[in-house]
Amino acid sequence: MARPNPDKLLIGCLAVLYALLYLYAIGDLDIARAGWNWQTLDWQWQRLWARRGPWHFEAVAMLELGVLVLLISPANLALAGLLALLLAINLHGALALHANAQCSLSQGAASSVGLWPALLAGGACCAPSLLLVLGIPGLGAFVGLFAWLLPLSLLLLALSRCWQRRRGAPPVLWLL
Structure with a gap:
């Protein structure tokens, strides 16, 4: 039995953790x-x-697993899976480029630019409430921005992967 590749295991764990x-x-x-x-x-x-908000959909079922409660919304689960997959593909590309020494530290930071909107996309539902609590007067100006975080993160993650491929990252099928 072949030993699992630690990079693939790390990427898989991080993708599942991000989706959760x-x-x-x-x-x-x-x-x-x-x-x-x-x-x-x-x-x-x-x-x-x-919909219960921009890019957030209502649940059709609820699953209680001891201490975890999961609201089952097929659209939200699909979006979480898509973001996690794009994150995994980008991590795979970044690790492969780093292992091949084809990118420097500054280029490695540039290749992860798509990760930041993805991390912030989950806050799109809660951020207006947070701004209200913090008392920022221009709340109305910021509310429209939060609806764009999810599509922006998907776009930037896809563009980041395209950039990695142009730099010589292996194809996605190599991840399997």
């Missing part, structure tokens, strides 16, 4: 003493796309 943190940030994952239970709503197609 994203779901926690948007309120679809929580820690509570809930027990073990499964609840669903009556099935309706329009409920899959019911």
Whole structure:
């Protein structure tokens, strides 16, 4: 049996951790003493796309796993998976370029520019509340920005990976 590659294991763990943190940030994952239970709503197609905010969708089911409560929203789960996949692909490219010594420290920092909006995308639901608590007078000017964090992070992660490929990063299939 072949030993797992530590880089692939690290990338996989970070991608799963990011997806869980994203779901926690948007309120679809929580820690509570809930027990073990499964609840669903009556099935309706329009409920899959019911929005509770920009790029955040309503849940169609709830899964209680002891101390974890997961609200099942297929659209939110797909977005979390897409962000985690793009993060993993970018980490793979950055590690491969670093291992091949084809990028310096400053270029490595530039290749991770797409990670920052991805990390902030989970805060798009909570940031207006935080600004209100902090008392920033121009709250209305900032609210429109938060709706763009998720699409911006997806775009920057994709562009970052394209840039890595131009610098000589291996193709994504090598990750498997």
